[in-house]
Amino acid sequence: VYGVIMPDLENNKSSSMELLGSLEQSLPNLLTYRALVDDIFRCSKCGIENESALQLSHDLERASEEIKRSIKSIKLLESKFNTITRINVDAIIIVDRDRIVRFVNPAAIDMFGRKREELLGELFTFPIFTDKVTEVSVYRSKEDMTVAEMRVIETIWLDKKAYFVVLRDITERKRLLDSLRESKRRYRLLAENLADVVWTIDMNLNFTYISPSVENVLNYKVDDVVNRAFSKFLTPESFKKALRILVEELSSKNNIKYRDQFRSRNMELEMTHKDGSKIWVETRVSFLRNKNGKPVEILGVAQDITEKKQTLEAMKQILKREAQAYDQGRLEIVDTILHNIGNAINSVNIGIGTIQENLDNNKLTRHLQFLAKMVKEHQDSFSSFVDNDPQGKKVAPFIIALADDFTRQNQELMRIVDRVRKRTEHISDIILTEKALSKRSSQLKESRLREALDNAVFLLQDSIEKRGIAVEIDCEKAPEFINIQETQFHQMMVNLIKNSIEAIDEREKTEKPSDPYFLNILCYTESDFLVIEVYDNGIGITKDRIDLIFRSGYTTKDSGSGLGLHSISKFMKSIGGKISAFSDGIGKGAKMRVELPLSSAGT
Numbered sequence: 001v002y003g004v005i006m007p008d009l010e011n012n013k014s015s016s017m018e019l020l021g022s023l024e025q026s027l028p029n030l031l032t033y034r035a036l037v038d039d040i041f042r043c044s045k046c047g048i049e050n051e052s053a054l055q056l057s058h059d060l061e062r063a064s065e066e067i068k069r070s071i072k073s074i075k076l077l078e079s080k081f082n083t084i085t086r087i088n089v090d091a092i093i094i095v096d097r098d099r100i101v102r103f104v105n106p107a108a109i110d111m112f113g114r115k116r117e118e119l120l121g122e123l124f125t126f127p128i129f130t131d132k133v134t135e136v137s138v139y140r141s142k143e144d145m146t147v148a149e150m151r152v153i154e155t156i157w158l159d160k161k162a163y164f165v166v167l168r169d170i171t172e173r174k175r176l177l178d179s180l181r182e183s184k185r186r187y188r189l190l191a192e193n194l195a196d197v198v199w200t201i202d203m204n205l206n207f208t209y210i211s212p213s214v215e216n217v218l219n220y221k222v223d224d225v226v227n228r229a230f231s232k233f234l235t236p237e238s239f240k241k242a243l244r245i246l247v248e249e250l251s252s253k254n255n256i257k258y259r260d261q262f263r264s265r266n267m268e269l270e271m272t273h274k275d276g277s278k279i280w281v282e283t284r285v286s287f288l289r290n291k292n293g294k295p296v297e298i299l300g301v302a303q304d305i306t307e308k309k310q311t312l313e314a315m316k317q318i319l320k321r322e323a324q325a326y327d328q329g330r331l332e333i334v335d336t337i338l339h340n341i342g343n344a345i346n347s348v349n350i351g352i353g354t355i356q357e358n359l360d361n362n363k364l365t366r367h368l369q370f371l372a373k374m375v376k377e378h379q380d381s382f383s384s385f386v387d388n389d390p391q392g393k394k395v396a397p398f399i400i401a402l403a404d405d406f407t408r409q410n411q412e413l414m415r416i417v418d419r420v421r422k423r424t425e426h427i428s429d430i431i432l433t434e435k436a437l438s439k440r441s442s443q444l445k446e447s448r449l450r451e452a453l454d455n456a457v458f459l460l461q462d463s464i465e466k467r468g469i470a471v472e473i474d475c476e477k478a479p480e481f482i483n484i485q486e487t488q489f490h491q492m493m494v495n496l497i498k499n500s501i502e503a504i505d506e507r508e509k510t511e512k513p514s515d516p517y518f519l520n521i522l523c524y525t526e527s528d529f530l531v532i533e534v535y536d537n538g539i540g541i542t543k544d545r546i547d548l549i550f551r552s553g554y555t556t557k558d559s560g561s562g563l564g565l566h567s568i569s570k571f572m573k574s575i576g577g578k579i580s581a582f583s584d585g586i587g588k589g590a591k592m593r594v595e596l597p598l599s600s601a602g603t
Contacts, residue, residue: 085105088107089107090107090167090168091110091112091166091167091168092107092165092166093119093165093167094155094157094165095162096157096162096163097160099123099124101119101120101121111140111148113141128152133149133151135147146171148167148170149170150166150168151168152164195304196302196303197210197218197302199214200299201297201298203297205229205231206230207227210225217279218271218273218279219273219275230242233271234271234272235271238270241267242269245285246298250287267285268281269281269283271302279306280304280308280309281302281303281304282302282303285299285300286298287299362409364409367398367402368402371395371398374391378392444484445485445486446482447481447484447486449475449478449479449481452482452486452489453473454473455490457471457473459494460501467508469501469517469518469519470519472518472520473523477523477524478523478530479530482596484596485575492568492571493532493534496592496594497534498564501519503538503540504517504519504536506538507537507538507587517536517537517538519535519536520534522535526595528597528598529577529595529597530597530598532593533591533592534592535589535591535592538589538590540590541585541586542583542585543583543585549581550569551566565579576597579592580592
């Protein structure tokens with residue numbers, strides 16, 4: 001702060017000059033015009049106003065004006081300094097050479113959480129470096145800490161060397177940077193340890209980054225991929241597909257600013273392994289955008305799905321074979337049905353032929369015509385002819401015998417007609433039964449167990465009767481009602497019964513058993529299963545074929561498909577059941593044992 005001291009020279013020159021002298025000693029920077037004052041005083045005392053004195057007076061006035069302007073300028077600078085330090089968000093502290101705080105602005109008071117008078121005169125404890133920026137921690141309390149970036153420059157404060165310290169609060173920036181570094185660390189840790197391949201490509205479709213997992217998937221090193229074209233690692237078809245999808249994503253329809261910056265697309269691509277083989281990857285891609293929403297890179301995460309696709313393809317083939325097995329089983333049943341219908345139609349045709357033959361070449365009709373002719377010839381004397389003529393005496397016995405013959409013929413025709421009617425009804429029943437069971441469904445339906453077995457036997461009734469096979473069904477120890485997939489259950493039982501019939505046919509070719517042929521069906525519960533056993537005295541099974549007969553395509557018959565028992569086995573597995581075969585060998589018959597879980601067969 002600067003001031004001007006103007007002594008009263010008129011009234012008390014000696015005391016005024018003494019005061020100036022003492023001030024000069026205590027204030028070295030005090031500006032004095034001692035000589036000038038002395039000259040003016042002398043001129044004033046002598047009453048001499050010469051030209052020199054006037055000049056001195058003018059110089060004093062100019063000096064006074066200059067001092068006033070300097071003071072004004074200093075005050076303006078001081079105001080600016082106070083304003084700048086007051087509104088500055090950074091903490092500003094003036095520290096003298098002894099590290100004592102001489103000035104603090106409001107931001108410093110807020111940062112330290114203390115009053116101005118508490119900070120002024122305190123020791124500044126942070127190390128002071130003028131050649132670098134340092135990071136310090138400022139504690140308002142044990143729980144409240146501010147991280148600050150400290151800059152120090154040398155300055156002059158009250159004519160003495162001091163330090164101008166600026167503390168900038170970087171707590172949030174530090175947190176964000178630490179968070180960003182941690183995110184990058186975690187991202188890199190994740191990318192480098194993830195089984196999936198993480199990659200980025202620039203807008204020219206060149207790799208800018210790829211995770212080390214690429215070596216496990218494609219057998220390439222990271223350096224073999226980075227900076228190379230995306231297209232070099234894809235089959236031509238897959239590259240065209242990827243390019244088409246990326247162009248779609250960049251189209252105006254999807255590229256509205258800020259709307260789709262997190263949008264992603266999935267695609268399956270075929271890539272080329274280092275050894276030349278092909279692998280399939282499922283890739284999710286999205287665009288990385290700058291702050292203006294403009295795409296700058298493409299991020300992709302690829303997962304090897306080669307094994308998955310192979311498994312799905314294998315499952316498709318299995319399902320296809322299962323569908324073929326089911327269809328083949330249905331065809332075999334249809335073939336059996338048509339065979340039975342054919343037998344029934346043959347029976348109908350025979351009956352109709354018999355009736356037609358009787359009607360076309362009927363002796364009774366000719367006898368009746370002969371009698372009518374005789375009556376006509378003797379109609380005028382018919383009574384005399386009957387009583388007296390030897391031929392006429394035979395008329396009455398002839399009529400009686402003819403009536404008896406007509407009665408017998410009528411009975412035979414009625415029997416034939418009844419048989420035709422029954423065979424026709426049999427055909428209708430076969431068609432209706434098969435129609436009711438022809439819809440493939442996985443839904444469980446409550447059915448009577450005995451009725452379901454009877455329906456299966458009924459479809460093969462002609463074949464059974466033709467061979468004279470005795471069929472016995474025993475369900476005494478089984479539940480009356482079961483919840484089953486009706487169509488599959490029906491097909492299974494028809495196949496098992498048909499196999500027994502065919503086994504009996506095979507035995508008939510080699511030897512005839514001493515006992516009649518039989519086919520028995522026994523049902524009972526065992527633990528948590530409904531057991532159905534179908535056994536016969538057919539040809540039997542050799543021990544080496546017991547486990548083979550359930551394989552797809554395996555058959556011992558010339559016209560067999562090898563899918564019937566296989567489809568039954570798959571059906572059992574699908575519901576948690578089981579089918580087994582038992583036989584003591586050729587000529588010993590066989591038993592098929594089906595185990596249905598009661599949870600599926602539900603009583």
